[in-house]
Amino acid sequence: MNNRLLALSVAAVAVSFTTAYGAGTYSSGAGAAVARATVSPAPEVTPTEETPTGTASPETSPTATASESASPVGPGCAALPTSGPGSPAELANEPVGTALSHVPTLSTLATAAQKAGVVQTLNSAEDITVFAPSNDAFNKIPKNQLDKILADRQALSTILAYHVVKGRKTPTDLEKGSFTTLQGGTITTSRSGQTFKVNDATVVCGGLRTRNATVYIIDTVLKPTAGTASPTSSPTSSPTSSPTSSPTSSPTPS
Incomplete structure (x- = not known):
């Protein structure tokens, strides 16, 4: 009788450790050490519980998220x-003046930047x-007027400077913004649904990143408003030395 009671007690202890494993109460402390030493299934269960913890981080890597959010x-x-120039x-590794010349839909702008000497x-x-x-x-600009603009370095520099602002602006910045150009x-920006406007122009491709700038491709050439660029804010020398009346006396986009 005593032997049977002893056998039942040992069996009860074994069952209690097995139940503790299944409930997850072995994860830390002395009880866990005892359970691993006493119950034979431990080597099989422990890797199953612990291994996923160490392998979860690649699935939640912030690098992948940042890359996706930076896509134009x-x-x-x-x-x-989709690849190459x-x-x-590729554009992300190039400064913006060079990058413009590699975007097929911006070839006229690239030519204008070269003629204005601002690359x-x-x-x-x-x-x-x-x-x-x-x-x-x-x-959209009549050819004879566009030819005059491209031939007038001063007017061209003024127009191009009006299309540049300080800081890398995000789509959130453009939802309801007002920015002083160089x-x-x-210029004022707004958002309606998925459409962003810059003055009267519509953004057709936004958030295109280059090494030193963020580019928003727009469907209309912006008309410069009155303003005088300061030497500290303009990346070009021409607009800073020109009188404010330059855009008025020179051809501007219609």
């Missing part, structure tokens, strides 16, 4: 090359936002 958005982004990955000054600027008129935007005038 908008219907016009589909026209960007002009692709978002290197754009490349050397730090943390700016460029509202970049697409080729279609320039095509030309000295002001």
Whole structure:
């Protein structure tokens, strides 16, 4: 009888440790050590419980999230090359003045920047936002007027300076914003649903990042408002030395 009672007691102790394993109460403390030493299933169960904890971090990596949030958005982004020159990955490693020349839909703007002599000054600027008129935007201007603008370095510099503001602006910044441009005038931005407006222009591809700037491709060339760029804010030398009346006396986009 005594032997049977002893056998039942040992069996009861074994069952209690097994139950504790299943309930997860072995995870720390002396009880866990005893359970691992006493119950044979321990080597099989312990890795199952502990291993996922060490492997969960790659699935929640903040790097992947940041990369996704930095991707350009908008219907016009589909026209960007998916790889090589002009692709978002390549543009991110280039200064903005150089990057503009590699985006197929911005070839007219790239030519304008060269004619105005501002490519290197754009490349050397730090943390700016460029509202970049697409080729279609320039095509809205009558050809004879556009030719005059492209031939007038002073007017061209003033117009381009009006498309640049300090700081890298995010889509959130553009939801309801008012910004002083490097030309000295002001632009206003707004959002309606998924559409962003810059004055009267619509953003067709936004948040395109280069090494030193964030670019928003727009469908209309902006008309400069009255303003005088200061030497400390303008990346170009031409607008800073020109009189305020320059945009008025020179051709401007219609």
